[in-house]
Amino acid sequence: MNNPKSKQPKPSSQFIAFFKKEFRYIFRDTWTMIILLILPILMLILFGLGISTEIRNTRVAVFDPSRDVATQQIVNSLSTSEYFIIDHYLSDISEVEQTLKKGDIGIIVVFEPRFNENLNRGNATVQLIADGSDPNTASTLVNYATAIINSSPIVTGNAPTQIGTPLPRIHCEIKLLYNPTMKGTYNIVPGVLGIVLMLICTLMTSVAIAREKETGSMEVLLVSPIKPITIIMSKTTPYLILSLFNLTSLLLLSVFVLKVPIVGSLVLLIGLSLVFIFVCLSLGVLISIIAPSQIVALLVSAVIGVILTLMLSGMIFPIENLPLVLQWLAQIIPAKWFIEAARNVMIKGAGIAAIAKELTVLGGMALFLLALSVKKFNKRIE
Amino acid sequence: MIVVHNISKQYRKVQALSEISFSVGKGEIFGLIGPDGAGKTTLFRILTTLILADSGTATLNGWDIVQDYCRIRENVGYMPGRFSLYQTMTVEENLDFFATLFRTTIAENYDLIKDIYSQIEPFKDRMAGKLSGGMKQKLALSCALIHRPLVLFLDEPTTGIDPVSRKELWAMLQKLKSEGITIVVSTPYMDEAMMCDRIAMIQKGSIMTIDTPQGIIDKIPQKIFAVKADNMSCLLADLRKFESTETCHTFGEFHHITFRYDNEKLCDELKFYLQKLGYNGVKIKEIEPTIEDCFINLTDSRI
Amino acid sequence: MKNAVIQVENLTKRFGDFTAVDNISFEVEKGEIFGFLGANGAGKTTAMRMLCGLSNPTSGGGTVAGFDISQQSEEVKKHIGYMSQKFALYEDLKVWENMRLYAGIYGVPRKKISEIIDKMLVSLDFESEKNTLVKELPLGWKQKLAFSVSIIHRPEIVFLDEPTGGVDPASRRQFWELIYKAASDGITVFVTTHYMDEAEYCNRVSIMVDGRIDALDTPTNLKRQFEAVSMDEVFTKLARGAKRGDN
Numbered sequence: 001m002n003n004p005k006s007k008q009p010k011p012s013s014q015f016i017a018f019f020k021k022e023f024r025y026i027f028r029d030t031w032t033m034i035i036l037l038i039l040p041i042l043m044l045i046l047f048g049l050g051i052s053t054e055i056r057n058t059r060v061a062v063f064d065p066s067r068d069v070a071t072q073q074i075v076n077s078l079s080t081s082e083y084f085i086i087d088h089y090l091s092d093i094s095e096v097e098q099t100l101k102k103g104d105i106g107i108i109v110v111f112e113p114r115f116n117e118n119l120n121r122g123n124a125t126v127q128l129i130a131d132g133s134d135p136n137t138a139s140t141l142v143n144y145a146t147a148i149i150n151s152s153p154i155v156t157g158n159a160p161t162q163i164g165t166p167l168p169r170i171h172c173e174i175k176l177l178y179n180p181t182m183k184g185t186y187n188i189v190p191g192v193l194g195i196v197l198m199l200i201c202t203l204m205t206s207v208a209i210a211r212e213k214e215t216g217s218m219e220v221l222l223v224s225p226i227k228p229i230t231i232i233m234s235k236t237t238p239y240l241i242l243s244l245f246n247l248t249s250l251l252l253l254s255v256f257v258l259k260v261p262i263v264g265s266l267v268l269l270i271g272l273s274l275v276f277i278f279v280c281l282s283l284g285v286l287i288s289i290i291a292p293s294q295i296v297a298l299l300v301s302a303v304i305g306v307i308l309t310l311m312l313s314g315m316i317f318p319i320e321n322l323p324l325v326l327q328w329l330a331q332i333i334p335a336k337w338f339i340e341a342a343r344n345v346m347i348k349g350a351g352i353a354a355i356a357k358e359l360t361v362l363g364g365m366a367l368f369l370l371a372l373s374v375k376k377f378n379k380r381i382e
Numbered sequence: 383m384i385v386v387h388n389i390s391k392q393y394r395k396v397q398a399l400s401e402i403s404f405s406v407g408k409g410e411i412f413g414l415i416g417p418d419g420a421g422k423t424t425l426f427r428i429l430t431t432l433i434l435a436d437s438g439t440a441t442l443n444g445w446d447i448v449q450d451y452c453r454i455r456e457n458v459g460y461m462p463g464r465f466s467l468y469q470t471m472t473v474e475e476n477l478d479f480f481a482t483l484f485r486t487t488i489a490e491n492y493d494l495i496k497d498i499y500s501q502i503e504p505f506k507d508r509m510a511g512k513l514s515g516g517m518k519q520k521l522a523l524s525c526a527l528i529h530r531p532l533v534l535f536l537d538e539p540t541t542g543i544d545p546v547s548r549k550e551l552w553a554m555l556q557k558l559k560s561e562g563i564t565i566v567v568s569t570p571y572m573d574e575a576m577m578c579d580r581i582a583m584i585q586k587g588s589i590m591t592i593d594t595p596q597g598i599i600d601k602i603p604q605k606i607f608a609v610k611a612d613n614m615s616c617l618l619a620d621l622r623k624f625e626s627t628e629t630c631h632t633f634g635e636f637h638h639i640t641f642r643y644d645n646e647k648l649c650d651e652l653k654f655y656l657q658k659l660g661y662n663g664v665k666i667k668e669i670e671p672t673i674e675d676c677f678i679n680l681t682d683s684r685i
Numbered sequence: 686m687k688n689a690v691i692q693v694e695n696l697t698k699r700f701g702d703f704t705a706v707d708n709i710s711f712e713v714e715k716g717e718i719f720g721f722l723g724a725n726g727a728g729k730t731t732a733m734r735m736l737c738g739l740s741n742p743t744s745g746g747g748t749v750a751g752f753d754i755s756q757q758s759e760e761v762k763k764h765i766g767y768m769s770q771k772f773a774l775y776e777d778l779k780v781w782e783n784m785r786l787y788a789g790i791y792g793v794p795r796k797k798i799s800e801i802i803d804k805m806l807v808s809l810d811f812e813s814e815k816n817t818l819v820k821e822l823p824l825g826w827k828q829k830l831a832f833s834v835s836i837i838h839r840p841e842i843v844f845l846d847e848p849t850g851g852v853d854p855a856s857r858r859q860f861w862e863l864i865y866k867a868a869s870d871g872i873t874v875f876v877t878t879h880y881m882d883e884a885e886y887c888n889r890v891s892i893m894v895d896g897r898i899d900a901l902d903t904p905t906n907l908k909r910q911f912e913a914v915s916m917d918e919v920f921t922k923l924a925r926g927a928k929r930g931d932n
Contacts, residue, residue, distance in 0.1 A: 017482035021471060028470045216464040220526075223430045223460040224483050225452070417853030418824030514726030541851040542770070544724040544879050545917055546924040570851050571880075573917075614886070615865040631858050634882035634915070635904060674854050681855045 014226050018234035022208065026238060036204065040196040040246045044253055047188045058106035058141060059087040061099050068116035070154050074126070077152040078109070083144050100131050107141045119154070189254040190342035191313065194335035196250065197273065198280050198309050200243045201236075203301040205284030209235050210297035213288075228377050236281045243277050263349035269342065272355065275362045276338040280305075282369035283334070289376045309335040337361045383408040383533060383564045384429070389438035391424055391587075398424040399587045401438070406566060406580075411559050413578030414568040415677065421587040422568040423463060426537045429566070430460045443532055456484075459531035461522050463538045469511030473502055473521055476510050477528060484529030494561065495524045498554045516547025523554065534558065536567040540574065552577050572674035581673075583680055590680050598676050604628070605644065606671045608636035609652070611661040620659055624652060631678055638675060688715040690842055690873050691736065695745030698731050705731040707896035708745065713889075715841075718864060718874045720884050723893030724924045729877050730846065732893070736875070737844055738762050750841040763792075766835035766843035766872075770850045773831030776820035780811060783819055784834060791838035805833050825856025832863055836872055843867065845876040849883065861886055881917035890916070892923050899923050 026032050060078060064071045079086040087105060090096065099105050110127035118124040128145050130138040209232075212218040221231060247270070254260045262269060284301065291297035311317065312326060313335040319327055330336050341358035344350035352359075384406040391399040399421045406412040414422045427433045429440060431451035440447045445454050467476050477499070481488050492499075498520050505513065510521060519539055526534060536555075540548045552574060555565055559579075567578065575581050575595055582592040591598055611617045614637070621630040621639055626648055630639045641648050649666050656664045691713035698706040706728045713719045723729045734740040736749055738758030747754050750764035774783045781802055788798045806812045809829060819827060828848055836843050845864075849857045861883065868874050876887070884890050884904060891901040900907055900923060904916055913919045 013482055014485070017479050021468065021475070021479050024471055024475065025468070215467075215469075216462040217468065219427075219430075219432055219462045220460060220480075221483070222432055223455050223458060224480075225456045225485060226483055417856060418851060420853075514724075516725040538851060542725075542847060542879065544727075544924065545881055545920050546724055548879075549921065570853055572854055615869060618862070618865070632861055632886060634885035677853070678855050678858070681853070 015230055015234045018226075018230070019237055022235060022238040025208070026242070032204075036200060036242055037246070039199070040192070040250060041253060043196065044189065044192045044250055044258070047192055057082075058084050059104055060084045060145075061087055061090055061105045061108045063090040063093055063096070063108065063110045064115075065113045066111055066115040068114075070116040070119050070124070071111045073154040074111075074149055074152050075109070077148050078145065081144075081148050083141075084148075096129060100129065103131075106130065106137070107145060109145070189250070189258070189260050190339045190346060193247065193250055193273070193342060194276070194313055194339045195306065195309055196246055197243050197277055197338075198305040198335055200246060201239050201277055201280030202284040202287065202305040203298065204242075205236055205239050205281055206288040206291065206297040206301045207294055208239075209285065209288035210291050210294045213292065214294050232285055232373070232377070236285065239284075240277060240281065243280075247273050247277075260346070262346050264345035264351065268352055268355075269345045272338070272341055272345065272359065272362075275359060275366065276334065279334045279338075279362055279366045279369065282366050282373060286369050286373045286376065289373055309333055312336060313339050334362060334365050337365075383410070384412075384440070384442050384566070386429070386440040387438055389425070389428060389435045389440055391421075391428065391433070391435050393424075397587050399428075399435070402584075402587075402589055403438075404582055404589065404592055406564060408564055409559055409562045410580065411555060411565045411567065411578045413575050413581035414566065414584055415570075415572070415575050415581050415673075416568075416584035417570070417681070420584040422584060423537055424587075425584075426460070426462075426535050426566070426568070430458055430535055431455060456529075457532045459526035459529065459534045461526045461534075461536045461539055463541070467510040467518060467522055467525070470509055472507050472509055473513070474506040476521060477524055480525040481528045486529050488528065491528055491530050494530055494558075495527050497557060498527075498550075499524045501550070516543050516550075519543055519547070519551060520554075523551065527558070531563065533564045533566065536565065538568050538570065540569060540571060548574070572672065572677060575673045575677075583677060585681060595673050599671050599673060602671045602676055602679060604640040604679075606669055606675055607639050607641075607649065607652075608633065608665075608667055608669045609639055609656075610636050610663070610665040611656060612663050613661065617656070617661065620656065620661075621652075624655055626651070629679070633672075633674070638669070640679075689713065690715045690751075691719075691747065691749050691875065693736070693745075693747035696732065696735060696742050696747055697744045698728075698735060698740070699743045704896050706735070706742075709893075709896075709898045710745075711891060711898060711901055713842075713873060713875060715873055716868055716871050717889065718868050718876065718887045720887030720890035721875060721877045721893070722884055722890055722920060723877075727893040727924075728896040729893055733844055733846060733875075733877065737765060737767055764841050766791075766838070766840040767846075768831050768835040768843070768848055769846035770828075770848060774819045774827060774834065777818060779816050779818055780822070780830060781806070781815045783830070784837065787834045788837050793838055801837060805837070809833055823856070825852045825859070828852055828856070829860055829863060832860065832867075836867055840872065842873040842875060845874065847877050847879065849878060849880060857883070881915065881920055884916040884920070892920060894923055894926065 026036065062075055064075070075086060078084045084107075090099065090108070093110065096108055096110070099108060108129040110129060112118065112125050112127075115124050115126070126149060128142050130141050212221065251262065251269075255262060283304070287300050287304075288297050291300055308329075312319070312322070312330040312333045314330070319330050319336065322330065337358045341350075341355040341362075344355055386405065387403050389399055389402045390397075402421075402425065404412075414425065416422055424433070428435050429442065429447060431447050431454050434448065442454050443457065447454060468479070471479065477488055481490075502513070502517050502520050502524070505517065510518065513521065523536070523539065526536075540551055543551070548571070555567070556577070559565060567574075569575065578595065580592060580594050581598065583590045583598070591601070593601070609617065609621060614632075618630065618632060618637055621627055621637055626641045626643070626645075628640045628642045630637055639652075649668075653664055653666055689712040691711075693712070694710045696706060696709050697704065709732065721729055721733070731740070735742050735754060736747070738749070738754055738761040741755050749761045752760040752764065754761055775786065778786065784802045784805060785798060788801060793801060806815055811826075811830065814822065814826070819830070822830070832843075832845070832848060835845075849860055852860065857880065864874050864876070864886070876883075878884065887904065889901065889903050890907060891898045892907075893899070900910070900919070902910065907919050908914065908916065911919045911922050913922065
């Protein structure tokens with residue numbers, strides 16, 4: 001007994017053994033595999049198809065007091081596109097609300113009087129009114145209509161313009177009835193990304209660690225030379241890899257199947273996702289440290305990671321429309337920041353400066369959660 | 383090897399351990415015998431540095447359980463009571479995992495676990511979750527031994543295990559002892575207590591007695607008689623009604639009875655009493671007490 | 686046997702090409718304490734599940750309390766009690782709440798419930814623990830309570846799956862006294878155990894090895910037959926010959 005073992009620790013081999021074990025666990029459990037690999041794709045397709053099918057052949061009502069050559073051309077452009085069918089003209093502006101309420105009209109185009117004249121002066125306004133109670137559809141419709149109007153021949157230069165006058169631009173005034181702000185709506189892909197990463201990193205990690213407590217193997221692990229940080233690292237790394245896989249598949253799917261382009265920098269988007277994944281993993285570790293059993297870990301992560309995220313991240317309900325208390329609560333939901341930033345990068349093509357605030361908040365959350373986990377993680381089991 | 387001094391531990395209002403002291407020598411098999419909830423698991427957890435005692439000190443191989451917990455963790459093997467291995471990993475993968483965890487390999491210490499592991503080796507590609515209880519415990523023991531620990535802590539390793547597997551497990555422990563490994567084991571089986579070098583009987587967080595099994599048996603003050611007749615279940619009730627009976631308990635095919643006072647004639651009186659009640663085939667004989675008698679005796683006197 | 690409450694003939698259960706229970710036949714008489722022994726993985730649990738109507742035999746069959754185990758499993762369930770070591774009571778309910786719950790589950794008439802609960806508390810000497818959460822009870826007490834609850838509806842047969850595993854000697858004895866009492870009230874007790882001294886308390890004992898019943902008799906006869914001094918020795922002699930060690 002005067003010769004106790006004094007071999008130098010080789011944390012790397014311990015890490016690899018642990019890592020292998022974790023992957024075996026994931027791959028041998030059919031249900032885990034389904035949740036991890038199929039569910040994200042299914043979610044994106046279900047949400048995604050929901051938006052893309054409704055857009056085609058949307059009925060349009062028009063209120064056109066000027067009835068000039070410019071308005072005529074714009075209406076023509078709309079009706080020749082695959083997205084819109086001109087249904088009828090309104091005779092009075094007061095019919096707008098009633099028309100939308102009936103539900104078969106998706107969008108109303110309202111021209112100002114003397115549209116052509118204004119256009120030639122370079123300052124014409126058209127109002128697009130859509131039903132904001134279905135914000136995703138409404139914002140898509142409005143975006144499409146705006147694009148069509150601005151690419152109409154009368155605007156792009158085929159129409160006669162005088163030298164020296166500015167290129168005519170139509171100012172599209174967008175008005176969503178029942179949901180006046182459009183912010184926080186166009187976010188299916190970023191939203192699903194947020195939820196999926198939460199699900200995998202937070203829920204799966206927390207359950208994986210809590211399981212060790214439940215089966216008694218945590219005790220054995222603690223009574224071994226392995227360092228707690230090695231346990232945490234080797235528990236989280238497999239889920240990091242899986243979530244990178246999911247990130248890739250979801251982005252490919254959204255670009256090639258759902259045709260949602262990534263306007264901004266792909267590198268920035270991936271970097272942002274990594275920061276968010278880091279937050280999710282830290283949250284998962286923290287939950288598992290506090291939770292005494294798998295079922296508690298599962299419930300807590302499901303509530304925080306899925307339900308709260310779904311409700312408060314702006315994915316389903318725009319945050320501005322929530323009661324004030326919930327708006328405050330939404331500020332501490334990591335996915336809210338991620339979805340906002342991811343949307344800006346993906347759809348608006350924002351650069352790093354534009355999402356600096358979100359990145360800072362997410363980074364801060366990650367550090368805070370990690371610090372708390374390390375503080376709470378016990379070398380003992382009390 | 384192990385020195386425990388005045389260890390106490392309280393959980394909320396429950397005094398799990400109060401002033402526990404004992405020591406265990408190198409290569410000794412030390413048994414912790416006591417009912418569920420007596421504090422055995424708490425004691426194991428304190429000694430394996432998993433929880434801290436409220437007061438008292440303990441050392442393993444001279445290492446303090448609080449300060450030198452890293453050294454201790456490297457040199458003990460621990461098998462918790464509810465330990466169930468990794469169910470969806472094969473036998474071999476489990477063993478390999480624990481070997482790596484303790485920075486060793488199966489090959490390095492194969493000779494130590496050979497006897498027990500060879501019994502499960504034919505099933506090495508089977509998932510641990512599909513093993514029977516006895517085999518699981520053998521695998522768990524192999525995993526706890528793979529790094530050749532100085533001290534082995536086994537918390538109820540044989541609960542729910544059939545008698546044959548139990549015997550095999552204990553044969554293994556005897557062999558480990560001969561290799562110089564110190565073993566602390568808890569068990570609810572009294573026959574296993576006999577196989578320990580020394581045992582501590584624990585009840586409600588305190589040690590009632592520590593001695594060799596024979597020493598504990600010798601300390602029993604009363605004579606014990608075994609009684610048998612045709613109708614054993616009625617016999618039990620009738621024996622208890624007998625005026626000189628102090629305690630009476632079932633013991634396999636006999637009932638064991640102790641009397642309030644020592645009297646040569648009592649045996650005959652009892653026989654007469656039973657025959658009068660119409661029992662056939664009455665047999666009464668004085669017997670050497672077993673450890674189980676001692677345990678019941680101690681628990682009874684406590685209650 | 687005239688009063689057989691369990692009759693099993695050529696009962697077999699296969700999982701794939703693995704025969705868990707291999708053509709077993711036996712009868713258990715009313716009021717008998719029948720010990721169902723076997724090594725881990727010998728097929729006891731599988732056999733017991735079939736008897737309780739929880740799983741269908743691959744071939745063969747039997748009756749329990751007069752009902753066919755594969756055709757009338759719902760009737761079987763009404764006439765038996767079941768208690769296992771692993772699951773018995775709801776830990777987060779109080780003692781009396783568990784009693785109340787199981788009385789309800791087993792269809793004890795509403796008017797009788799409180800009377801039965803009071804009686805049970807008295808006979809277990811549990812009156813002071815009536816409002817204790819079950820998880821706070823020592824294991825031995827829990828098991829006694831679980832047993833009493835499993836016979837709350839006066840079933841004809843009660844199946845006990847390792848009811849005393851891990852229980853200390855003193856509590857085990859109290860537990861067996863409850864079993865004796867139930868048996869003297871006419872309840873047939875079908876019990877598995879790994880304690881060989883408990884095997885001695887049974888009227889008859891069967892020992893399963895590799896899915897078959899290799900021995901079935903009274904403890905005394907078994908000891909004579911295998912020239913052994915104790916049931917432990919009988920069991921060891923039989924089970925050492927086992928080929929398989931799995932479930």
